[in-house]
Structure formats: structure tokens, C-alpha cells
Amino acid sequence: MLNHLPILQVIVPLLAAPICLFLQKPKIVWLFACVATALTFLISVLLLQQVNVSGTLVYELGGWEAPWGIEYRIDDLNALLLLIISSISAVVMWAGHISLSKELNADRHLYFYVLYLLSLAGMLGIVATGDAFNVFVFLEVSSLSAYALIALGRDRRALWASYKYLIMGTIGATFILIGIGLMYQMTGTLNMHDLATRLPEVSQTRTVFVSFAFIVVGVCLKLALFPLHLWLPNAYAFAPSLVTALLAATSTKVAIYLLIRFTFSIYGLSFSFTTLPLNVLFLVLGVLGVFVASVAAIYKRNTKRLFAYSSVAQVGYMIIGFSVGTAAGLSASLIHIFNHALMKGAIFLALGAVVYRVGSVNLSQINGLGREMPYTMAAIVIGGLSLIGVPLTVGFISKWYLIVALLENGWWPVALLVLLGSLLAVIYVWKVVESAYFKPADSDREPVKEAPLGFLIPVWVLVIANVYFGLDTRLSVGVAQAAAAGLFGVTP
């Protein structure tokens, strides 16, 4: 059984999705989905443990040997990402039934769970697989279900946002496919491990350059790197709350994983960073992303949009860490991936609670909610503090490692820019705090009660995780550093 963990990780949610269709009753489907996601989470924990004990796990699908068959390959990096994705999706699912009861007609609940599980399976598949073409397949599985999930939003603009995401996501996926195709043409293999050994022989050909360019641009579209982020804010803002929480916490992370996997493991550090000035380009785009998106966030009236822009800014930090091109920088990025999933998961889920009670997350509707929904708003405040990078929260850990990595490299002007970026975060988080605590409630809004316990528990689990992992960094930092060291050890 333990030997089959890598495939079970993907198969469980993938098979759970069609089973949902037989269960029909919304509440039962929800319970079933909870069990399925919890099981997925359990598997990821076991996987991480196994990787810790016995190193990289290799699983051959159907017993076919690697370069011909598909293999799943789990090392520290994969295990970390699997843990992030499965844990957030499991916690978000707890709030599922309550949240959906307000946001979706009962006859559509079923489809939500099916799509949710499919999207989850797709993301887990992308991370687990060691086969480049398989990546594309799972990318399509997760993306197509994500488009449909976003389109479930109550607001009719959700359709439009989903459509744009569909266009952009498809272009991104196509680019990735083109890149993979070109690599296949040059090497005759699709296995990542195999590609890594064969690519150096042909690395100086134009075809490989082009394939790299297509893959990087395609992945950057999916991870919403500035200026390819334009699809993201609307998609997050108009999707159902749970979908926003899931996607914000996981989907861009998966794309960053792909970026790391392709640049470090497949093409290799020397190709990606010395042959091409990828790091300079990424550094500039990352810093620009932090500032442009943070300033944009300050001017937003819809808090979901506000935090969506903040997500683009946070991706900027991850890309800055990535562009340093050292093990320290990469581990800073990975730590931030972990931590950002916790922050945004907490914030968007808490905003879901606001939608549940108030029906809207415009700043004007949040006025005075600090008194009416104290626990929910406190969760948003703590999440926001974490976003700023206040000590005792995970955000501080992220910023700390990122800045240390930048300083080690002698990039102290960038370090100062990163700190300035957190000041911008202070401003946009403050806008929410100001509305919730310092402005009187609008007279046209009915007074509301605190969110139900079924909502508060998952929110506060994430909030407490924000504080806990801000103090005890053994898990996040330990695994991230091991993963970064692994990536730098593998590449020549």
C-alpha cells in the first residue's frame, strides 16, 4: 500500500470526482468530498514522511520502465507542494456546504464538488508526475475545471472573468505544449529525468532556446507574473469564495513549481541563468510586479480584488527569490509559497464568511463589521499582518529569508525595495482594517451576526497555522531548504 502512495495521491481525488455524481444529495456529497480531501491530505503527509526517511520516491505507472512508461517522482520539492495543495484544499472543503448554501443554487452543488475534486486532482498530478507530457494533461484537467468553477460565481461578470482566464490559460497551456513538443523533437523523450540528461547535448540549438522561451512564457502566464497577471484579479474577485480561497492558495504555486522544475531540473541552472539572462528579467519583472500590483491593490474598493492584486505582488516576491539563483534564494521562494498559501487561504476563506453573512465584500459593506463579526475580522487582520510580514507570523519568516538571501548575494538595494513593498502592504491592509473597525456601519446594510462555527473553524485553523508556522519553522523551512539543496545538488 505504502509503495503506491504517489499514484494514490492523484487517484483518490480523481476517482472521488465521478463518484460524487452517484451520491446526488448535496450534504452527502459534501461529506464525501471532505473525506476524500482529508484522505488526500493524509496521503501527502505520509509521502512527506517517506521522502524524509528514504529520499526520492520513484513510482512506475503500470510497471512500465521510466523512459517508455510514465513515472511519478516525489522528492522534497514535490512533497512540499503536495502537502500545501492537499492541506489547503482539505481545510477549505470543511466550509464547503455552509458557504455554498448562500452562493450557489442547490442543484449545482454537485457540480461544484466534482469540479473541485477534479481541479485538485489535476494540480496534484502536475506536481506528482515526472513526465513532461503528463504535466500538460494534468494542467488541462486542473485548468478546465478551474474555469468552470470560476464561472459558477453568482455575479454575471464571473462568466466574463472565467472566459478571459480560459483564453489566457489556454494560450499558456498551448505554449507549454509547444515547448514540450520542441523538446521532444530534439531529444526523443518526455521523461523529465531523461530530458535533464539529454538536453545538455543539444542545448546550444535554436530549437531548445525556443522551447525554453515558450515554456517560460506559458508558465509565467499561469503563475500571473507581472505583466501577464491581468486575468487573475477578476477571476479571483468573481469566483465563488471557496474557489478563490483554493485557487489563490494553490494554483499559482503549482505554476511556480513548474517554473522551478523546468528551469532547475530539466534545463539546468547553467542553461537557464547563464546562457539566458532569465534572472535579470525575472528580477525586474518581480520587483515591478510587487510595486505595480501593491499600488493597484491600494485603490481597489472590492476586498477580494484588493487581495487578488496582493497575490500578484506576493508572486513577485517569490519570483525575486527565484531570480537570485542561489539555494538560499530558492528556499526563500519555497518558504514563501508555503506561507503565502496559509495567509491567502485564511484571508479569502474569512472573506467567504463575510460574503456568507453580508453578501458582498466591497469596502463600504465591510464598514463596522469589526464589531458585528469580531472573529472573522480578527482572522482577516491576522492574515493581513502576516501579509505585511509582522514578526510572530509566517509572513515575517518569508521576508526574513528572502532578505537574507538577497543580502548574501549583495543585492541590498533589492532588499530595501522588498521592505518598501511591505510598506505598501501596510497601506492596503490598513484600508480593510479601517473600514472594519473605524467606520460606522452603513445605514443601508442590515446588522449581521458572526459567521457560523462551521465557517470559523476552518478559518481559524488557517489563522493559527499562520502564527504557529511563524514560530516553529522546522517544517516549512526545513523541507524548503532540503528541496532547494536537492535542486542545486542535482544540477551540475
Next chain:
Amino acid sequence: MWMLEIPPFVPFFLCGFLAAITRGKLRAVIMLAIPVLSGIHLWMMPEGEFLHFNFLGFELMPYRVDKLSLMFGYVFHIAALMAIIYSLHVRDTVQQVASVLYAGSALGAVFAGDLLTLFIFWELLAFTSVFLVFARRSDRAYAAGMRYLIIQVLSGVILLAGAIFYAGSEGTLLFDYIGLNGVAGWLIFIAFGIKCAFPFFHNWLTDAYPEATVTGTVFLSAFTTKVAVYSFARAYPGTDLLIYIGATMACFPIFFAVIENDLRRVLAYSLINQVGFMVVGIGIGTALAINGAVSHAFNDIIFKGLLFMSMGAVLYMTGRINGSDLGGLYKTMPKTTILCIVGAASISAFPLFSGFVSKSMVMSAALETNHDWVWLMLLFASAGVFHHAGIKIPYFAFFAHDSGIRASDPPLNMTLAMTMAAALCVAIGVYPAALYSLLPFDTGYNPYDATHVLAQTQLLFFSALAFVWLNLMKLYPPELPSTNLDVEWTYRRAFPWVWSKIVLISSTVYQLVARDLLSKIGKGFNYLARKNDDRLSGLLSRDHPAGSMVLWVVVILAAYLILSLFH
């Protein structure tokens, strides 16, 4: 032996929590009891370093007790107690909780043994104190509070940056002598400097303090700048640059203080001027000078508190604080008048008042180390202080022309707090040995020798003469209702203007380049596709059409491909 190792910020934070959940008398009792108990606890505390932690591989020490931190710890307790008594009549949970937390943060900062702990309390100081400004609940106060908060948080962020650089270069986070070496030293210096109200960084102080509530200003005047003074004394003693910065700080506010009408703003300027004396002392760095700086901080907290309390009493009873609206109050507010004069005498360093015993130490130290020019500047500053704080404040508030206001003395608790402060001012002035025994160094200094007393008395006498003469000749700047903007002009007027222009220009450029170009390209494509649907394109142009997103994709891809051509 006292064995409970509770850092002083813990009881204060606990007090803040209790104050938040209690009401009325019970809250008053709790708020009075905690500083007293905490003060007794601190008094019993032996020197040493307590509570060690490890975090990210660095040693953290949130509770370090030595002579320097104890001195500030004591006076913060005294100040907190006085200010709490002064604000007992207030019925505003936000303000009361914030003020106790604020005092606790200041205590946390002075007992912090490492830079990270210091940073946390540094930011807490900002976030707790800003509520004392917001609590005025006016739009002006809100705007001033926001400006204050942004500058304070910026200072904290710079401190954090400096701490990280310091950890990188020195391999430790312990908070001891730092000095102006490398980026880390400068960043931390600037961070401290902002909180210390260095020239050009001082506007948050004169901007926000006078906008705070009556009681809030009393708290504010005690803690924030003194924490910065403490930090300088800890990390930068003997840094020459501080001497010149301090001398400037002692002199320039005088001019603003003389033309300012809002009497609490006059006091805010004089606060900067007094901090200037302390900064000079730290810059000189000899044992005598550091003693002078620290003891002056001690005294300043008390007499500046007294002055802010008396002006607060005036504002509370009359609702006015502009010199032009006040006058003649001595008839109906005799107690406040006398107490204010005690404070004024202390700040002007009259012999037998507390200011004299500490200010003269800094000036003697300047002479001993041959900083003659600095000594002259400080002399000028002393005359100026006497002028604007010693004479102007009591004169315009309580004497001058009769404004016709017949307000009575403030409630008992306010008078009591002021009396306590006044008593301390006199006690320290008459018996300075008690204060000296607490100082970090033993220098055997005696303030009451003939030169000091004579020089200071002469100075005061001629300064008073100048005021009288100017007033008689009608040359003294009249009190006019106006807002004086100094350096803050840059961010209250210039920055917003520049920012709005930048936004305007960039949006115009965007319109020109992106919109027009895109629409032309779009039209071109549409023409090719023979599908020119106006309704659809109208819909598309709302926020970001997919076309423009794709354009970016093309741009980035092209950039990559071109780069790979030239590699």
C-alpha cells in the same frame, strides 16, 4: 532575592487587556494598581539578562536589566502613573487601553536586549500610540494620525532592514554599541533618528502631538522620543555626528515655537529642543555627558509632562488652545497657573528646579570636551527655551490680555497628577543626589557651584528682559491664528502634487500609447477578419480586454526569443 522574571511590559499589556473588559471604578483601580505594582517589582529586580530564546539561529534576549534601561524603566513607570491619574476622568475604552499598551510597548523597548525584540516594540509603539491621536475623533486628527503612523512604521521598517543587515555582517542580533559602520549602522541610525525627531524627520511630532486628545498628548510626550534617546545612548554613544544634529535640534525649533499660536504645538517644538540637549550629550559620549543626557531625559519626561498636562487642562476647561484666544486665566485657574509656572521654571532650568541639575551637566560636558561652539548654541537654545516655554506659555495662557474666559481649575485627578509632577520637579531640583544615584556612571558632579548658578541666572534674567522689552516695543511676533508648515510642506503639499501629476501623465501616456495603439491594431485585425462589431469592442474596452493581455504575452515571448538570438 526577587525571582519572578516578568518583563515590565507584561503587566502593562495585561492591564490593557483587563481595562478592555472592565468598566468604571474597577477599571480605574486596575489601571492605577498595575503601574504601581509593576514599579515595585522593577525596583526589586536585580541587574542581569533574563529570558533567553533562540530564533532563526539568533539569540534573543527580551529582558535585559542594567543601569541604563532601569533609569528609563523607572521614569516610564512614573510617567505612566501620572498620565493615568491625569486621565482617570476619561470614559473612552479605546483611548485608555491604547495608552496602557503604549506605555507597555515603551517599557518593552527599553528592556529589549536584541534588535528583533526592539523592532517589535518599536512598531507596537507606533500602532498603539496612533489611537491616542485618532481618539480626538476629528478629520484633522485622523489625517495627522495617518501621517504619523506612516512615518513611524517607516522608521520601524528601516530599523528591521538595519537589524537584518547587522545580523548579516555581525552574526548577532544583540542590541549593544553599534556605531556608524556600514549600511547596517546607518540604517539603524536613521530609524532611531526618525523616532528621535531629527531635523527634517521631526514633522510627525509637531504634526500629530497637538492633534491628539488632551490626555493622549501627555502620554505621547513621555515615551516615543525617549525610547529613541535611550536607543541612541545604547547604540551610538560618542558619535560626533550626534553632537551637531543635537545642537541643530536644540536651536531650530525655537524660531517655530516663537511664531506658533497653538500652545500645545509650541510645547511640541520645545520637546524637540529638549531632546536636542540629550542628543548632544549622547554625541559627546563622556561619562558626564551620558549622565546628563539620561538624567535630562528623566527630568524632561516629568516637566514636559507637567506642561502638557497644564495646557491640556486649559484646553479641557476652555476648549481653546490658541494663544490668541486665551489670556487672563490666572484669576479663575490659580492652581493650574502655579503648577504650570513650576513646569516652566523647570524647563527653563531655574536653579532649584529639575531642569537645572541635568541640563547643566550636558553643557559642562560640552565645555570639558572643547566644543565651544556647541556650548554657545546650547546657551542660545537655553535662552530660547526660557523664552518660548518658560515665559510664552504661561504668559499667553494665564496672563496677557484678559480673554474674558472664566474657566475654573480642572477636576481633582488632573490637579493631583500635575501636583505630583510639580513636586517631583522641585524635589529633584533641590535634592539632585537622589537622581544622580540612579545614573549609569558615577561622576561626583555637583550642579550647585557658583559658576553654574550665576551663569544660568544671568541668562534667564537677560532673556526675560528681552521678552519684556520686545513686548513693550510691540516687536514681539503677535499670536495669529495660522498653520505654520515647515518641512512637512514636502509631503503635505509637494508630494501629493507631484504624485497627482505623475498619475495624470502616466494615464495620458497609457491612453495615447496603449489604448490608441491597441485599438488601431485591433481595428486592423478586425478589418482583416471583416468582423467589426462595435458593441463587442465597447464591452471589451472595459478594464483589460483579452486582446491586450495577449499582446503582453506576445511582447514577452518576443523579448525572450530576441534575447536568445543575441545570447
